[in-house]
Amino acid sequence: MDSRLKQMERKQKLYSLLKAQHDAEVKELMHYMSILTTVENNLVRSYLHTLLGDGLRHVEYISKIMANIEGATGSASLTKKGISESIKDEKESRDTLLQCAEMADDPETAALLKSISVDEEHHIRILEHLSELVGSIK
Numbered sequence: 001m002d003s004r005l006k007q008m009e010r011k012q013k014l015y016s017l018l019k020a021q022h023d024a025e026v027k028e029l030m031h032y033m034s035i036l037t038t039v040e041n042n043l044v045r046s047y048l049h050t051l052l053g054d055g056l057r058h059v060e061y062i063s064k065i066m067a068n069i070e071g072a073t074g075s076a077s078l079t080k081k082g083i084s085e086s087i088k089d090e091k092e093s094r095d096t097l098l099q100c101a102e103m104a105d106d107p108e109t110a111a112l113l114k115s116i117s118v119d120e121e122h123h124i125r126i127l128e129h130l131s132e133l134v135g136s137i138k
Contacts, residue, residue: 015069022062029055083131087124094120 029052036048094117101113 011069015066018062018066018069022059022066025055025059025062029059078130078134080131080134083127083134087127087131090120090123090127093117094124 032048032051032055036045036052039045039048097113097117097120101110101117104110104113
């Protein structure tokens with residue numbers, strides 16, 4: 001029993017450290033994204049994009065390890081309900097962005113917001129296809 005208790009304590013400590021690292025990675029991602037809006041130099045922007053890509057990957061890996069420690073199997077997998085919720089969120093984002101584009105005084109800002117809304121529309125189509133795939137796999 002003593003060894004099981006020690007193993008459980010180790011897992012809790014590991015989970016705690018991973019959670020702290022996960023939070024730090026997310027904080028870094030937010031920081032890099034906020035800096036990106038002010039940087040004009042292409043090399044610096046490229047470095048920031050690399051940091052963002054790596055950070056996203058780190059969050060994904062750490063989240064997966066944490067889910068394994070929690071024993072979460074179903075909650076981490078794709079579900080029709082979860083995908084449906086994501087589609088709803090993407091549609092709300094698209095509509096909000098289009099509304100913002102209409103309100104923008106600057107044509108460049110309006111065009112950028114419309115461009116992002118097109119990405120959101122693409123995300124919706126991807127999620128709809130993903131929903132079909134999840135439905136056919138199960």
